[in-house]
Amino acid sequence: MAGDLLAAVVIPTYNRAELLRGTLDALAAQRPPDGGGFEVVVADDGSTDDTPAVVGEFTDRLRVRYGFQPDRGFRAAAARNLGARLTSAPVLVFLDAGVRPGPGFVRAHLAAQAGGTRAVAGYTYGYQPDMDTDQLDGLADDSRALAPAELVRRHGCSDELRDVRHSAFERFGFDLTTAVVPWQWFWSVNCSVLAADFWAAGGFDEDYRTWGGEDLDLGYRLHRGGTAFTVSQEAWALDTPHKRSLGDDLASNAANMGMLVDKHPEPVTELLWAFFARPGDRFVIHHDWNVEDEYRQVLEVADRTRGADVAAELAPLRCLPDDSRVVVLGCGADPPGGLAAGVRLFDFDSCFTGPASPGGRVAHGLGVRLPLADGSVDRVVITSRLSGLWERWGPHILTEARRVGARVDTVLAGNRP
The missing domain is CATH 3.90.550.10 (Spore Coat Polysaccharide Biosynthesis Protein SpsA; Chain A)
Incomplete structure (x- = not known):
């Protein structure tokens, strides 16, 4: 040549x-x-x-x-x-x-x-x-x-x-x-x-x-x-x-989707994982699988709710002792200051997350798959910011919250934190 x-x-x-x-x-x-x-x-x-x-x-x-x-x-x-x-x-x-x-x-x-x-x-x-x-x-x-x-x-x-x-x-x-x-x-x-x-x-x-x-x-x-x-x-x-070793391959792929979301935790990888690895170690393959429409919905809800203020929902968390282990899903743009170091904040809107977030402590996450071990926190608080996604992803988010937390509080269920 x-x-x-x-x-x-x-x-x-x-x-x-x-x-x-x-x-x-x-x-x-x-x-x-x-x-x-x-x-x-x-x-x-x-x-x-x-x-x-x-x-x-x-x-x-x-x-x-x-x-x-x-x-x-x-x-x-x-x-x-x-x-x-x-x-x-x-x-x-x-x-x-x-x-x-x-x-x-x-x-x-x-x-x-x-x-x-x-x-x-x-x-x-x-x-x-x-x-x-x-x-x-x-x-x-x-x-x-x-x-x-x-x-x-x-x-x-x-x-x-x-x-x-x-x-x-x-x-x-x-x-x-x-x-x-x-x-x-x-x-x-x-x-x-x-x-x-x-x-x-x-x-x-x-x-x-x-x-x-x-x-x-x-x-x-x-x-x-x-x-x-x-x-x-x-x-x-x-x-x-x-x-092909179909059963082994599909189970392996499901496990590796968990590795991918653990390495790159954010809503889009959580949604990808959800197509392959469901709670309870079940996995599902979809012939027309894609997260395109699912992620577009997340982006649309993020855009629509960008001005939603959940500070009042989270205000009681300021009274928690320093050793509290709490996760907040949907913390919004302005979570209350003075929160205990053990409070971990997540939001699905990338505009509110990362180094530019309050104190640089808000992680980008939806809650379908959290980078946390089983039973690693005392309490998971889910705010009303998740309401626009609840019909589609609510059961998955609740299952994940119960996996990592001993107690789950959600405004969507009428139970304020």
Whole structure:
């Protein structure tokens, strides 16, 4: 491949030699990008199968690098970071082993990046992580027998083959610049980002040591850093049907959503967690899952109630002893001064939280998921500022309040603090 190195396709893998072969074969058939080339970096998470030999089969067809890290359990995030460190390419394309890209895949990712977007979710046919091979009817055989382009031509419009995110993408016209939570659809199965933005955000968080969540965590940090998001239908790839540990994977994803909200506590991550991990350690998967409308409602209520004064509701808290352990949900813009050090203040309106809040002590939170241990406070006070969200989220907030507090007082229930 002549010319400058424009992109690197980073593929984490673990004991998936045959699936990896299909991915590399499809990459070897790529139409070269204009003005330069691309390389492939296989990041091996400790495989004991024929993975190195499979990579070796492609050294004369691809510009390929191989990196290895010892098997210390599931470390896909660390493997992706390893692969990213092994390349100097300005654009990083992440692709899972077993996902076979279309012939214009790399060119399409680069075109999307050249258009001013710095985080691209590639359309991935057949990627439905809550569906097993047995649920694909007759498509499983075709998926293995046909070239990706032919399979997409024949079945690309079928429900079984379309990307599980399709309805969400379609809602935004396959352009996420108007979404308030675009990062929820940024999945590492097929995505790209500028290397400079990737490292500025800190790369993948290697604390994620089981399936799911590390890509959303990266997407969240990219978004917070100002990165724009879009979808590329042209940068499409096709997932190869394979056996999944569905129960384990979904339970792992639910637990990792808890890690994500603990690392980045604020209403939008609380809402994301609520779609996967319900009180009582139950988890729910939604085919059209997204927190877009839920978070928009929170933002609308915050805007509508910005002038609501709950100081009178909280005034009795000024009489509490210094060792009181109290949480206030919906403290508003002007909580009373002189509160005991053990009183923790939360509000769902970001205008009232953070370093600029009174005393710098108001945390950004809704109360669906609090960064507190079970039974760690004596009392949770829920103010009337939550009334606009109570019909939708009241049961969740009450359940969480009862998890962390021995007593729950809420004006909404007619019980003043």
